[in-house]
Each structure stands twice: as C-alpha cells, then as structure tokens.
Amino acid sequence: ETGVTQTPRHLVMGMTNKKSLKCEQHLGHNAMYWYKQSAKKPLELMFVYSLEERVENNSVPSRFSPECPNSSHLFLHLHTLQPEDSALYLCASSHYVAGGHYGLGTDTQYFGPGTRLTVL
Amino acid sequence: QKEVEQDPGPLSVPEGAIVSLNCTYSNSAFQYFMWYRQYSRKGPELLMYTYSSGNKEDGRFTAQVDKSSKYISLFIRDSQPSDSATYLCAMSGGSAGNNRKLIWGLGTSLAVNP
Numbered sequence: 745e746t747g748v749t750q751t752p753r754h755l756v757m758g759m760t761n762k763k764s765l766k767c768e769q770h771l772g773h774n775a776m777y778w779y780k781q782s783a784k785k786p787l788e789l790m791f792v793y794s795l796e797e798r799v800e801n802n803s804v805p806s807r808f809s810p811e812c813p814n815s816s817h818l819f820l821h822l823h824t825l826q827p828e829d830s831a832l833y834l835c836a837s838s839h840y841v842a843g844g845h846y847g848l849g850t851d852t853q854y855f856g857p858g859t860r861l862t863v864l
Numbered sequence: 865q866k867e868v869e870q871d872p873g874p875l876s877v878p879e880g881a882i883v884s885l886n887c888t889y890s891n892s893a894f895q896y897f898m899w900y901r902q903y904s905r906k907g908p909e910l911l912m913y914t915y916s917s918g919n920k921e922d923g924r925f926t927a928q929v930d931k932s933s934k935y936i937s938l939f940i941r942d943s944q945p946s947d948s949a950t951y952l953c954a955m956s957g958g959s960a961g962n963n964r965k966l967i968w969g970l971g972t973s974l975a976v977n978p
Contacts, residue, residue: 785970789966856907858907
C-alpha cells in the first residue's frame with residue numbers, strides 16, 4: 745500500500761447505526777486530517793491531529809468522534825447520523841514542522857480517495 | 865459574501881484549447897494560494913502552490929495571483945483529455961489563529977473533449 749488509504753470506500757448506514765471510517769497513511773507523516781466534501785459546498789475541515797493530539801475541532805457535532813491511536817492511523821466513529829451527513833469523507837496527512845502552517849508549503853496535504861457515506 | 869468564490873462550471877473545451885480557471889476572494893490577509901486537482905473517485909492532489917503575487921509555471925500549467933484584485937487564475941495550455949477533473953482553489957493567511965486555515969473554493973468541473 746502506498747500513500748493514504750481509506751476504508752470502506754462506500755458506506756450506507758441507517759440513522760441509528762454505529763460505524764467507523766478508517767484511514768491509514770504510509771508516508772511517514774505526523775499530522776492527519778478529516779475533511780467533509782458535500783455537493784455544492786467547499787471542503788470542510790473537521791479535525792486535525794498532530795503527533796496524535798487533536799489540535800483542531802471545527803465545531804463538528806458530537807455524533808462524529810475521531811480517534812488517532814498512532815501517527816499512521818486515523819478513525820472517524822459515526823453514530824446516530826442525520827441524512828444531511830451524507831457526503832464524501834476525505835482523510836489527509838502531512839509532515840508538520842513546528843512553527844509551520846497546516847497544509848502550506850512543505851506541509852502539503854496528501855489526500856486519500858475518500859469514503860462515500862450515505863445516511864438513510 | 866463567501867470568502868472564496870469559484871464558478872463550479874461545468875466547463876467543456878476541445879482538446880488543445882487553453883483553459884482558464886479562476887477564483888476570487890475577499891480576505892486581504894490571504895497570501896498562500898493553491899490549486900488542487902481532483903479526479904473522479906479520488907481525493908484532491910496539489911497541483912500548484914504560490915506565495916503572494918506573481919506567476920508560477922510548471923509545464924503546461926501556469927498559476928497567477930493578483931492580490932490587488934483579489935483574483936487568482938490557473939491556465940492550462942494544450943489541454944488534454946487527461947486534464948478532465950475538478951479543479952479546486954485553496955488559500956490561507958498562513959499566520960496563527962483562524963488565518964492559517966485553508967479556505968477552499970467549490971471547485972470547477974472541467975471536461976476536455978478529444
């Protein structure tokens with residue numbers, strides 16, 4: 745495996761289900777991100793983890809719960825979702841240097857292919 | 865007013881055409897500008913990165929920033945069917961706090977027809 749991988753690629757769940765999205769990066773990076781991509785909306789940053797510590801949480805509802813057990817793995821746990829949560833969920837990773845800026849310059853973000861989530 | 869405006873298209877051009885993709889923005893603190901390309905069923909990948917004003921060229925791609933007009937462009941010369949994708953602009957103020965977050969455009973869908 746190379747780059748950033750995400751599983752599953754497609755997920756259909758009911759509003760009462762609990763599921764988890766998995767992301768794995770094989771690039772030796774130390775920062776990982778969850779983004780939400782919805783039709784007719786710009787990419788929304790959900791969470792940022794740097795060195796396994798959550799450093800950003802952009803007012804995401806508590807029905808989304810991230811977990812970063814180590815610098816290579818990132819999970820997004822889902823429970824009691826709403827139909828409006830249907831979207832493409834993208835994971836990204838980067839090499840963050842202290843004093844740098846997430847997603848800029850040498851801290852370029854590398855994205856996975858995403859998980860297409862449908863909530864019925 | 866949105867911080868970043870980008871026409872979602874779709875834009876359809878014949879092979880070999882010059883393509884111009886654009887974004888406008890309202891935050892004068894932005895100084896880092898990026899173009900990402902996203903193929904169908906893939907995540908975005910960084911295509912071009914520019915700091916402050918000016919032009920940057922990489923092969924058939926040229927990124928242009930006009931900070932006085934708050935306008936950025938991506939030009940694709942001799943466009944190929946393999947350039948068919950969605951092109952997203954992203955920008956940031958690069959300093960601490962809210963200005964360091966990447967702000968994204970909606971993306972422009974481009975189809976290059978053989």
